[in-house]
Amino acid sequence: MWLRLQSVCLRKLTVRPGYVSGVFDARLRRSVSHSASRAATCKALQYNKHGEPAQVIHLVDVDxxxxxxxxxxxxxxxxxxxxxxxxxxxxxxAILPDLPATGGNEGVGEVSEVGCGVTSLKPGDWVIPKDAGLGTWRTAAVFSEDDVVSLPNDLPLLAAATLGVNPCTAYRMLxxxxxxxxGDTVIQNAANSGVGQAxxxxxxxxxxxxINVIRDRPEFTQLSDRLKAIGATRVIKEExxxxxxxxxxxxxxxxPxxxxxxxxxxxxxxxxxxLQVGGSMVTYGGMAKQPVTIPVSALIFKDVKVRGFWVTQWKRNQSHDGRAFRSMIDDLCSLIKQKKLAAPACNExxxxxxxxxxxxxxxxxxSSKNVLIM
Structure with missing residues (x-):
């Protein structure tokens, strides 16, 4: 009996007069089966070494x-x-998990079981990772309660799955x-990216x-029309x-x-x-893989500010107090429900x-984000 009690959260049990040991033991057995799931297996996309994704990623069974x-x-x-x-x-x-690792830093899942000490989540809740590195490219996982944050489970699936990185980056930079x-103006390149669309x-x-800048391409007009349909004021070519x-x-x-x-x-x-005098340029990516060159005149005569942003670091800076993160997620979910924020173009x-x-x-x-559907 003592070994069985150690395997689950201890609960305060009151044995009223007339309760026999068999009844108490039956209740305890039900508590054990509810509180602790058996080890199981899921499918996961893992890699044992670094390299090109299609070459090093493999579908495996993981306990x-x-x-x-x-x-x-x-x-x-x-x-x-x-x-x-x-x-x-x-x-x-900038950050790399220990190998072997499961791919994926973003996604949405449904809670199917909670530990007896969990207070903020319940079965049926939808959750997304709070931080990078959890490994979302798998069919199931056991996470710490503190590693995920809940979402309304009536959001569109693709909007929920793509909420944690690009919209959060866009929200914070704005x-x-x-x-x-x-009435103010923002100018951005990579306007067709997930961040750009957000x-x-x-x-x-x-x-x-x-003012949304995209590279010239054969389907420029169609892409421009699509960006304007979601709220872009102007769409121009880089040239x-x-x-x-x-x-x-x-x-x-x-x-701007x-x-x-x-x-x-x-x-x-x-x-x-x-930029207008005193404005800011914030760099969050470098798809061209070329350095940013800053004209001296922009610094001296326009007093521009040049900054960088990495949403992963922002989230980690907020880990001691989750209120700012929670507030941001609530605002973004509200925009989704109001149909003012949709997922980027996606391929399922x-x-x-x-x-x-x-x-x-x-x-x-x-121009489309590829989303794995489990």
Whole structure:
């Protein structure tokens, strides 16, 4: 009896007169079966070494143990393939998990069992990771209660699965670097990316205009129309940044207070040139793999501020007090429910066809996010 009690959370039990030991023992057996799940197996996409994702990722069976007192068993529903996931597998990201590792830093799952010490979650809740590195490319996992945050379980699946990285990045960059008010302007490159699409929608919901820069491509007009349909004020080609037409553009809207750079290289330099005096450029990515060059004149005569942002670090800085993170998630969920924020264009890929998703994520001019559906 003592060994059985050690395996579960101890509960205060009152034995009323007339209760025999057999009744007490039956209740205890039911408590054990409810509180601790047996070890089980899930499917997972793992890698034992760094390299190109399609070459080093393999679908394997992985054991997960019983649910501890402060843990939850989560059935993963959907998980996207992000550039950070690819970089982590390649071994070039700023943080790398111990090997062997399960891929995926983002996704949504449904709680199917909770430990007896869990207070903030219940079966049926939807959850997303609070931080990178949990490994979401699997069909199920046991997580600490503190490693996930709950979402309404009536959100669109793709919106929930893609909420934790790109919309959070967009939200923080719009909130934390300049005091933006309705009527202000933001300029951004990589406007067709997941972050870019979230910036467009969140800014539009706040009455902020966006100038959205994308690389020229055969389907430029279709992509431009799609971005305008979700709230983009203007969509221009990168070449236009260096043309006199920009002066005409700024006769109809104020120069931007904020520039958001996800590309680097010449594109970032041109964004910087169009900032108003005292404005900020925030770099969150470097798809061109070229350094950001800052004109001296922009620093001296326009007093621009050049900053960087990494949402993973922001989340870790907030880990001691989850109120800011919780508030941001609630705001984003509210925008989704109001149909003011939708998932980016997505390709749904069955989990066991993961090679398709990995290969597609490596292609240039990608305007759709590949999401693994479990």
């Amino acid at each position: 997960y143990g019983p649910v501890g007192a402060k843990e939850v068993l989560v059935k993963i529903l959907a998980a996207p393939v992000n550039p950070s996931d690819v970089n982590m597998i390649q071994g070039t990201y 909130a934390d670097f300049e005091d933006l008010k309705p 910036v467009i929608q969140i800014a539009a919901a706040r009455g902020i205009s966006t 236009a940044l260096r043309k006199p037409d920009m002066k005409e553009l700024f006769k109809t809207c104020p120069r 207070k904020l520039a958001l750079n996800g590309v680097g290289g010449k594109s970032a330099t041109e964004l910087l040139r169009h 890929v069955h989990f066991e066809e993961y090679i398709k998703a990995l290969n597609a994520a490596m292609q240039p001019f990608t």
